[in-house]
Amino acid sequence: MSTTTQASVTLIDGKACAERVLAEVAESVKHLAAEGTIPGLAVVLIGEDPASHVYVRNKIRKAEAVGIHSFEHRFDTTLSQAELLSLIDTLNKDPEVNGILVQLPLPDTIDEEAVIQAIDPLKDVDGFHHANVGGLVQGRDVLTPCTPSGCLRLLQETCGDLTGKHAVIVGRSNIVGKPMASLLLHAHCSVTLLHSRSVNPKAIARQADIVVAAVGRPKMIDASWLKPGAVVIDVGINRVEQAVDGENKGERKTRLVGDVDFASASQVAKAITPVPGGVGPMTIAYLMQNTVAATKRQHRQAGQPALT
Numbered sequence: 293m294s295t296t297t298q299a300s301v302t303l304i305d306g307k308a309c310a311e312r313v314l315a316e317v318a319e320s321v322k323h324l325a326a327e328g329t330i331p332g333l334a335v336v337l338i339g340e341d342p343a344s345h346v347y348v349r350n351k352i353r354k355a356e357a358v359g360i361h362s363f364e365h366r367f368d369t370t371l372s373q374a375e376l377l378s379l380i381d382t383l384n385k386d387p388e389v390n391g392i393l394v395q396l397p398l399p400d401t402i403d404e405e406a407v408i409q410a411i412d413p414l415k416d417v418d419g420f421h422h423a424n425v426g427g428l429v430q431g432r433d434v435l436t437p438c439t440p441s442g443c444l445r446l447l448q449e450t451c452g453d454l455t456g457k458h459a460v461i462v463g464r465s466n467i468v469g470k471p472m473a474s475l476l477l478h479a480h481c482s483v484t485l486l487h488s489r490s491v492n493p494k495a496i497a498r499q500a501d502i503v504v505a506a507v508g509r510p511k512m513i514d515a516s517w518l519k520p521g522a523v524v525i526d527v528g529i530n531r532v533e534q535a536v537d538g539e540n541k542g543e544r545k546t547r548l549v550g551d552v553d554f555a556s557a558s559q560v561a562k563a564i565t566p567v568p569g570g571v572g573p574m575t576i577a578y579l580m581q582n583t584v585a586a587t588k589r590q591h592r593q594a595g596q597p598a599l600t
């Protein structure tokens with residue numbers, strides 16, 4: 293199949309957009325602090341997964357940068373599920389902690405679902421608790437998963453009003469695909485979710501104004517999936533082996549690639565996120581945003597005067 297080449301593609305700069313979100317968060321934190329409240333975020337990390345350590349380090353750094361107190365809880369994989377649930381119970385009751393984040397994936401010895409559901413929904417800054425998931429589907433004002441919220445912001449800044457756009461999401465995970473569908477629906481898009489059992493997914497994706505790729509398969513979405521002029525959001529973060537030439541030949545090196553074949557898709561798309569530097573930084577920025585939102589909501593629910 294032949295594809296029309298776009299004259300020039302716009303790179304959607306997730307790093308720059310994340311900095312804008314963080315500046316907004318820092319401003320809100322300043323107002324809260326003036327009223328005597330400092331938002332607090334507890335981050336729980338279990339095990340030695342190197343990527344998780346990087347993400348948690350960045351979360352703590354960004355929290356500090358915007359003025360949010362962070363409480364770090366790191367454990368090795370001998371931590372039992374009962375011990376983790378007991379920690380969550382303590383954090384749920386701690387008035388200094390407004391947000392609780394348990395870094396995923398958890399070790400196989402721990403039931404992820406049981407842990408997520410143990411978090412107080414008002415402190416669930418990942419937006420993964422049933423109460424928040426259900427609230428999102430119904431369009432209520434709840435804590436919303438960070439990655440889809442970040443994708444929505446990138447789309448709104450790139451496209452403006454999304455009303456009437458056909459958005460295709462490739463992947464139906466609970467963390468990205470499904471909440472993304474709800475958010476885009478509330479933004480008045482027509483939404484299609486594609487998955488491993490979809491029939492002729494490429495033909496469906498080629499009808500889309502917006503494609504959100506969240507499948508976890510390196511470079512799966514190339515130009516042949518896209519309508520010329522589509523806006524492409526790549527949620528994939530896949531670490532792949534990279535060939536090393538020259539005098540270091542034979543050395544093992546890795547690099548990050550998305551679910552989108554960037555070089556190919558850029559020939560057809562109007563705008564596209566890179567990996568790294570696209571959706572990833574937005575995930576962390578929206579975690580900070582959710583921590584502030586959680587703090588304000590907890591004050592409201594406790595019957596205290598509304599915080600600005």
Ligand SMILES: Nc1nc2c(c(=O)[nH]1)N[C@@H](CN(C=O)c1ccc(C(=O)N[C@@H](CCC(=O)O)C(=O)O)cc1)CN2
Nearest residue numbers: 347394395396397418438568569570571572573575576
């Ligand atoms: N409790 C949670 N666990 C996980 C989540 C989540 O939202 N909540 N999402 C992912 C990991 N993640 C956040 O935790 C995350 C992934 C990637 C990035 C990021 O900034 N990526 C950079 C590249 C970083 C690198 O070099 O490795 C980028 O894309 O530019 C931030 C957060 C799974 N777990």
